[in-house]
Amino acid sequence: MLRTASSPDSLRSRTPMITPDLESGTKLWHLVKNHDHMDQREGDRGSKMVSEIYLTRLLATKGTLQKFVDDLFETIFSTAHRGSALPLAIKYMFDFLDEQADKHQINDYDVRHTWKSNCLPLRFWVNVIKNPQFVFDIHKNSITDACLSVVAQTFMDSCSTSEHKLGKDSPSNKLLYAKDIPNYKSWVERYYADIAKMPAISDQDMSAYLAEQSRLHLSQFNSMSALHEIYSYITKYKDEAVLSSFSCQDNQFK
Known part of the structure; x- marks a missing residue:
């Protein structure tokens, strides 16, 4: 807190007054950015000041977590460094995408790369990184959520084929891993190339693999419980579901 007998206009413009003391003539001010102020340039300056204050702590936190992020990626x-064999489904799915690209004469590497990124890393892994409570019985608070969002954004940038042009006004979460992303991108490219070199999976082998997985996990799922959850959902949203059904029928007739 800062006490000032006569606060200058520049201080008053960017720091909101909390309570005036009418008897002594002093005023109490919080040293925080005034988000309601109309002067955009003053707000930008305050935001820049806050970013610089926490930059050292941000870099120290990145250094602490760097090894864990590297190991995860x-x-x-x-x-090879998975602790277990690559699931056959990944090889089968990537080969299917390559076959479709060949069938439709799509030779652009970026297109094939984007297909594979969208169907596995960006569809599955980003959700797991951003929402660990989907997998583990944990509580994710707002601070943890913000940190995981930075890691998830870095993960998405690593899967992209486009160049990320950054400047001094770029957000800190983009700048934080800017030097690491080219290395991560090389890992993604090597991963897709290594999978392409693996022996193809036949339809019979894939069917046998899925049947074996169903057998191994048969006792882990309760079909009646799943039906109960679906029933509860439909009961809650039955009006919306009926309206949506009628809307789809009307569109078909049109």
């Missing part, structure tokens, strides 16, 4: 984007 290397494990995901590797066919």
Whole structure:
């Protein structure tokens, strides 16, 4: 807190008054950015000041977590350092995408790369990174959520084929891993190339694999419980579901 007998206009413009003391003539001010102020340039200056204050702490936190982020990315984007064999479904799915690209004469590498990124890393892994409570019985508070959002954004940038042009006004979460992303991108490219070199999976082998997975996990799922959850959902949203059904029928007739 800062006490001032006569606060200058520049201080008053960017720091909101909390309570005036009418007897002594002093005023109490919080040293925080005034988000309601109309002067955009003053707000930008305050935001820049806050960013610089926390930059050292931000870099220290990144240094602490760097090894864990590297280990995570290397494990995901590797066919050798996984602790277990690459699931057959991934190889089968990537080969299917390559076959479709060949069938439609799509030779652009970026297109094939984007297809594979969208169907696995960006569809599955980003959700797991951003929402660990989907997998683990944990509580994710707002601070943890913000940190995981930075890691998830870095993960998405690593899967992109476009160049990320950054400047001094770029957000800190983009600048934080800017030097690491080219290395992560090389891991993604190597991962897709290594999978392409693996022996093809036949339809019979894939069917046998899925049947074996169903057998192994048969006792882990309760079909009646799943039906109960679906029933509860339909009961709650039955009016919306009926209206949506009628709307689809009307569109078909049109």
